[in-house]
Amino acid sequence: MRLENEVKFDVIEASHMGMCFGVKAAIESAKQLASRRNVTILGELAHNARVRESLEKLGAKHGSLADDKATTNDVIITAHGTSDTMRTKWQNLGYRVTDTTCPLVHKTHAALSQLVASGYTPLVIGKADHVEARGLMGDFPTAQAVLTVHDVHELKLDTPSRGTRLKIGVVSQTTQQITHCEKIILAIKKKFPHTEVKFIDTVCRPTKQRQSAIEDLCTKAKLIIVVGGANSNNTAQLARKCEQLGCISYHVQSPQDLRPEWFAATRRVGLTAGTSTPDELITQVKKKLLEISRS
Numbered sequence: 571m572r573l574e575n576e577v578k579f580d581v582i583e584a585s586h587m588g589m590c591f592g593v594k595a596a597i598e599s600a601k602q603l604a605s606r607r608n609v610t611i612l613g614e615l616a617h618n619a620r621v622r623e624s625l626e627k628l629g630a631k632h633g634s635l636a637d638d639k640a641t642t643n644d645v646i647i648t649a650h651g652t653s654d655t656m657r658t659k660w661q662n663l664g665y666r667v668t669d670t671t672c673p674l675v676h677k678t679h680a681a682l683s684q685l686v687a688s689g690y691t692p693l694v695i696g697k698a699d700h701v702e703a704r705g706l707m708g709d710f711p712t713a714q715a716v717l718t719v720h721d722v723h724e725l726k727l728d729t730p731s732r733g734t735r736l737k738i739g740v741v742s743q744t745t746q747q748i749t750h751c752e753k754i755i756l757a758i759k760k761k762f763p764h765t766e767v768k769f770i771d772t773v774c775r776p777t778k779q780r781q782s783a784i785e786d787l788c789t790k791a792k793l794i795i796v797v798g799g800a801n802s803n804n805t806a807q808l809a810r811k812c813e814q815l816g817c818i819s820y821h822v823q824s825p826q827d828l829r830p831e832w833f834a835a836t837r838r839v840g841l842t843a844g845t846s847t848p849d850e851l852i853t854q855v856k857k858k859l860l861e862i863s864r865s
């Protein structure tokens with residue numbers, strides 16, 4: 571029999587979770603700018619409806635990098651970055667460009683440029699239509715993205731001119747899983763056995779920390795609540811990772827999504843969140859979990 575006020579389960583938080591410093595800094599710059607001037611954000615600063623709403627409340631508008639006009643004189647490039655070509659396009663169109671590209675995305679651009687300058691054929695491990703991958707490939711017409719081993723099997727690379735050997739230079743989108751990148755590199759080496767393949771590990775530190783934190787969390791709890799927007803790819807990836815590690819995971823967008831019946835047979839519940847999830851939302855979900863635990 572349960573005693574009054576006895577908790578049904580403990581809530582264990584991942585040691586690293588939620589919004590990374592790159593996205594936080596970009597949101598802060600955008601908020602400051604939006605409170606002073608009319609601005610258009612070229613893309614999404616975070617894949618989260620609440621973040622979007624809070625920026626729009628300050629008057630910020632949303633547009634797309636692919637457009638060639640905005641209704642404001644100021645435009646903002648998001649933390650995911652863009653190509654030099656795209657940045658210059660907006661400057662040449664006469665807009666005042668505020669660039670909130672994360673320094674770790676800049677580092678990935680520099681790694682890819684360095685590979686191309688050294689004669690490597692550029693590949694990016696990531697989603698071809700993701701804004702970060704598009705930005706990385708935007709300055710290099712021969713660059714291609716590979717996300718899966720199947721993509722590697724389908725990959726066709728131009729044969730270099732006579733007398734030069736094919737060399738492949740690879741970077742990854744900053745939010746990929748490093749174990750996944752290693753699998754892709756092996757597949758590339760298998761497909762091109764007599765080719766030099768150079769991989770520069772550009773998975774960012776916050777991503778690596780969140781990945782190892784989830785592995786640790788899954789040793790402590792078998793039911794994990796993952797907080798994040800429905801359109802947040804990395805939140806969905808975290809939920810999938812939990813399942814791969816043998817846990818049950820529920821992807822929730824707000825405290826209202828939590829169902830008390832999920833916790834009927836558990837003593838420990840893990841809590842984590844995607845890199846676009848604001849801290850206050852994580853706090854609200856934790857508060858609701860504690861209420862359910864005490865009810």
Ligand code: SF4
Binds near residue numbers: 674777
């Ligand atoms: S996920 Fe990594 S690279 Fe991307 S904004 Fe955050 S810290 Fe920067």
